[in-house]
Amino acid sequence: MKSIAAVLLLRIWRWVITASLLLTLSANAQQSANPSSSPATAQTPESVAQSSPASSRGQPEPQPSNAAPQPVAASASTEPASAPSTTMDQVVDRAIEREHALMEMLKTRTPLVETYLQNLKFDPQVGPAPVQDHYFLGRMDLGESVDRRDYLSKDTSFESHLLGGFTRLYKLEYKPMGFSWMIYADRHDFNRQTYDFKYVHREFLGDVRCIVFDVSAKQGTGNGRFRGRIWIEDQDYNIVRLNGFYEPRPHNAYFFHMDSWRLNLIPGYWVPAYIYSEEGDFSYRSKDNITFKAQTRLWGYDLQKGAQNSELTQVLVDSTVKDESPETQDASPLQAQWRWQQQAGDNVIERLQNAGLVAPEGEVDKVLETVVNNLLTTNNIELPGPVHARVMLTLPLETFSAGNTIVVSRGLVDVLPDEASLAMVLARELAHIVLGHNLGSKYAFYVRMLFSDESTYQNLGFRHVPEEEAAADKKAIELLKNSPYAQKLNTPGLFLREVAARGPALSALLTPHLGTGFTDRKGAINRMVVLMNSAPALDPNKLDQIAALPLGGRVKLNAWDDRVELIKTMPVTISSAHYKMPLEVTPFFPRLTRSRAVVNPTATANAANPTPNN
Numbered sequence: 001m002k003s004i005a006a007v008l009l010l011r012i013w014r015w016v017i018t019a020s021l022l023l024t025l026s027a028n029a030q031q032s033a034n035p036s037s038s039p040a041t042a043q044t045p046e047s048v049a050q051s052s053p054a055s056s057r058g059q060p061e062p063q064p065s066n067a068a069p070q071p072v073a074a075s076a077s078t079e080p081a082s083a084p085s086t087t088m089d090q091v092v093d094r095a096i097e098r099e100h101a102l103m104e105m106l107k108t109r110t111p112l113v114e115t116y117l118q119n120l121k122f123d124p125q126v127g128p129a130p131v132q133d134h135y136f137l138g139r140m141d142l143g144e145s146v147d148r149r150d151y152l153s154k155d156t157s158f159e160s161h162l163l164g165g166f167t168r169l170y171k172l173e174y175k176p177m178g179f180s181w182m183i184y185a186d187r188h189d190f191n192r193q194t195y196d197f198k199y200v201h202r203e204f205l206g207d208v209r210c211i212v213f214d215v216s217a218k219q220g221t222g223n224g225r226f227r228g229r230i231w232i233e234d235q236d237y238n239i240v241r242l243n244g245f246y247e248p249r250p251h252n253a254y255f256f257h258m259d260s261w262r263l264n265l266i267p268g269y270w271v272p273a274y275i276y277s278e279e280g281d282f283s284y285r286s287k288d289n290i291t292f293k294a295q296t297r298l299w300g301y302d303l304q305k306g307a308q309n310s311e312l313t314q315v316l317v318d319s320t321v322k323d324e325s326p327e328t329q330d331a332s333p334l335q336a337q338w339r340w341q342q343q344a345g346d347n348v349i350e351r352l353q354n355a356g357l358v359a360p361e362g363e364v365d366k367v368l369e370t371v372v373n374n375l376l377t378t379n380n381i382e383l384p385g386p387v388h389a390r391v392m393l394t395l396p397l398e399t400f401s402a403g404n405t406i407v408v409s410r411g412l413v414d415v416l417p418d419e420a421s422l423a424m425v426l427a428r429e430l431a432h433i434v435l436g437h438n439l440g441s442k443y444a445f446y447v448r449m450l451f452s453d454e455s456t457y458q459n460l461g462f463r464h465v466p467e468e469e470a471a472a473d474k475k476a477i478e479l480l481k482n483s484p485y486a487q488k489l490n491t492p493g494l495f496l497r498e499v500a501a502r503g504p505a506l507s508a509l510l511t512p513h514l515g516t517g518f519t520d521r522k523g524a525i526n527r528m529v530v531l532m533n534s535a536p537a538l539d540p541n542k543l544d545q546i547a548a549l550p551l552g553g554r555v556k557l558n559a560w561d562d563r564v565e566l567i568k569t570m571p572v573t574i575s576s577a578h579y580k581m582p583l584e585v586t587p588f589f590p591r592l593t594r595s596r597a598v599v600n601p602t603a604t605a606n607a608a609n610p611t612p613n614n
Contacts, residue, residue: 091211092197094237095230099190102238102269106142111301111559112151112356113140116395116509116551117294118585122282126540127578128291130585135508137394139356139453140298151454152513182258183272183298185215185226185242194221200229206591208233208264210240223248224255233592238262238270240592256294261588264595265301265560272298273559274588293585295551299393299559300356338384338404344444345403348460349390355453358407359391359564364555367566368408371423375430378483387433389426391564393557396508397499400462400515401429402440407515410564414554415583417546420488421495423480424528431475437468462515469516473528480531491547492528493535498547498582500525501538506583543574548582556590 114137118130137151186194200212210231217225228244240262246255256277262270280291331339352358368389376387388405392398395411406429416422432438439462442448451459464472480489496518503510503523510519520526539545556567574580 088197088199088211091232091237092192092213095232095239096191098236098238099184102271103142103184103187105269106271106301108143109301110139110141110303111298112393113138113296113298114395115294115296116585117277117292118506120280120282120291120293125577126580128280128282130502130505130583133506133508135396135511139300151457182242182260182275182277182296185228185230185239185244189221190226194218194225202234203231205231205241206593208240208592208594210234215244217247233264233270233594235594236268238264240264240270259587261590261592263559263590264593265558267595271301271559274298274590276587278587295585295588297395297557297559299557299562301560303354303356303562335384340444341403341438341441342385342405343403344441345401345405347443347446347449348402348440349405349407351449352392352407352456352460353562355456356562357393357456359393359410359557359562361390362563362565364391364413364564364566365389368406368422368426371419372406372426372430374485375423375427375479375483379479381434383434387430391555392514393562393564394513395551396513396517397510398512398515398517399425399429400512401432401438402443402462403438404433406430406433410555410557411509411551414551415549416554417495417549418488418491420485421492423483423485424476424489424492424495424531427476427479427483428472428527431472431479432464432468434479435468435471435475437464437472439464457513460514463512464516469527473530476528477530489531490535493531493533494538494545494547496525496528496532497535497538500532502583509583540580541577543577543580546580546582550581550584550586552586552588 115135117134119132119134120128121131123129135152139151184190194217196216196218198214198216200214203210203212210233213230213232214228215230216227224246225248226242226244227247228242230239230243231241232238233240242258242260245257249255256279259276260272261274263273265271265273275296277294277296278292282291349358353360365388368391369387372387372389375381376383383404385404390405390407391413392407392409394409396409397412397415398409399412400407406426408425408429412425413422416425440460443460448459480486480492499510499518500523503519503525505523507521507523510517510523516527518525518527525532536545538547554567556565558564
């Protein structure tokens with residue numbers, strides 16, 4: 001019996017030794033195959049695939065960690081993350097890194113910034129309604145100290161009351177720009193030493209899944225620190241939205257609540273594009289002294305690069321090609337006059353586009369030109385050449401014609417309720433062209449275009465004498481009555497009634513800067529009055545009567561390359577007059593999507609920060 005037990009014990013001992021050797025060999029083989037792996041960072045291809053933005057909502061979330069986070073490279077690399085973060089600490093560190101990379105990339109950029117603000121007063125019929133408005137337009141330099149240069153004269157009484165203190169706190173040269181520094185949470189001290197980050201939840205903004213954090217400044221870190229919520233997209237960990245305010249407030253400054261949005265317009269970066277600000281409480285016995293809503297838009301980030309590319313483009317001429325089109329023949333006097341006017345218009349449009357005030361040619365232009373051609377065709381009008389249409393990127397409601405090109409402001413296209421109303425606007429400018437009321441022929445000499453962008457409004461203007469305006473009104477009515485829009489002119493008339501009703505409170509929105517608007521200085525309608533008088537009465541409580549849309553209702557502007565497109569939205573049933581909001585400021589809520597371009601991120605960063613030429 002003892003010998004049998006000894007044999008069994010010996011076999012068990014040999015099995016244990018063999019198993020131990022096998023386990024050791026397996027571990028050594030795994031380490032040699034992946035020597036840099038650690039329990040906190042090792043990931044299989046399957047786990048990486050689960051972290052992609054196309055994954056399901058059931059993806060495992062990054063886990064909170066009390067351990068010290070992995071160090072982030074001090075160089076603040078501009079390249080997106082190569083692998084998904086696995087803890088909330090890593091997400092925050094990566095977001096901080098990407099935020100500083102964005103600031104660095106934008107240092108060479110000078111976008112345009114536009115702020116439109118409406119002061120509010122409670123109206124029992126429609127709720128908070130505008131009673132006064134203000135408009136600012138300038139160019140912002142995002143270098144070491146954020147500066148701006150105004151395109152328009154300043155509203156000194158407003159800026160001194162509302163934005164006092166921003167200059168000293170944030171090194172802003174002009175106070176209306178106080179709204180624009182809300183593009184960042186904190187320009188100088190966005191880091192863990194200044195701020196605490198608390199994970200909240202995950203949330204989709206459009207097609208982009210985001211990780212949401214509450215952010216607050218540590219005690220004793222100074223005035224004007226961000227407090228609010230940030231949304232971080234879960235692919236490269238860029239901040240895509242900021243919502244909050246700044247505290248504590250010094251006695252000589254106002255800090256406003258803001259909702260700041262960014263768009264993925266170039267690979268690897270989410271560029272600031274929209275800021276919505278709102279203050280005021282209309283609840284019972286509220287004592288708020290400041291009540292307003294404001295929209296700030298940024299665009300023209302790539303203006304400098306576009307100008308450089310156009311200057312350096314090599315033009316190749318094939319000497320074997322011969323142009324035999326009719327334009328190669330000698331022009332008749334009428335044709336020569338038409339071409340001269342068109343040359344002047346082309347010079348104006350080119351100059352305005354280079355200044356970031358007119359959008360590049362695109363699909364919206366074709367929509368406008370289709371309406372123009374409808375008017376010409378149904379009225380049997382033949383002109384010596386085509387009539388073109390372009391979109392001006394600014395908000396105030398205005399139109400003008402430069403040569404044979406009709407220009408309509410983005411804000412006006414935004415608020416027009418239907419195609420017939422658009423036809424009314426285009427018919428007025430087309431009438432000027434048909435009647436030969438062409439302005440600006442002096443701009444056919446391009447040397448007259450040699451002025452700074454900031455002085456555009458002092459050097460250009462397209463306003464007709466009263467006699468020409470009256471003749472254009474009469475001709476425009478004739479064009480409309482012989483057009484496909486003849487049976488739909490009640491809506492354009494209602495639009496004019498709405499503008500007349502709101503005119504005294506919205507002088508900034510209705511003041512043209514290059515062309516003509518709809519009202520006089522007191523807000524009374526002085527264009528197409530016959531059309532307004534023939535329209536039905538304006539009834540704010542009639543829910544199916546939409547006389548004008550809120551601002552931002554039709555046109556989407558690409559902040560990087562200035563291209564515009566029409567917004568595609570689903571019709572929404574209005575249940576109350578409060579929701580009609582004609583000509584009013586409303587919040588931004590863009591559908592976020594990722595850039596579809598596929599390029600080398602390092603090359604993109606280098607292109608965004610070109611080396612100055614000697």
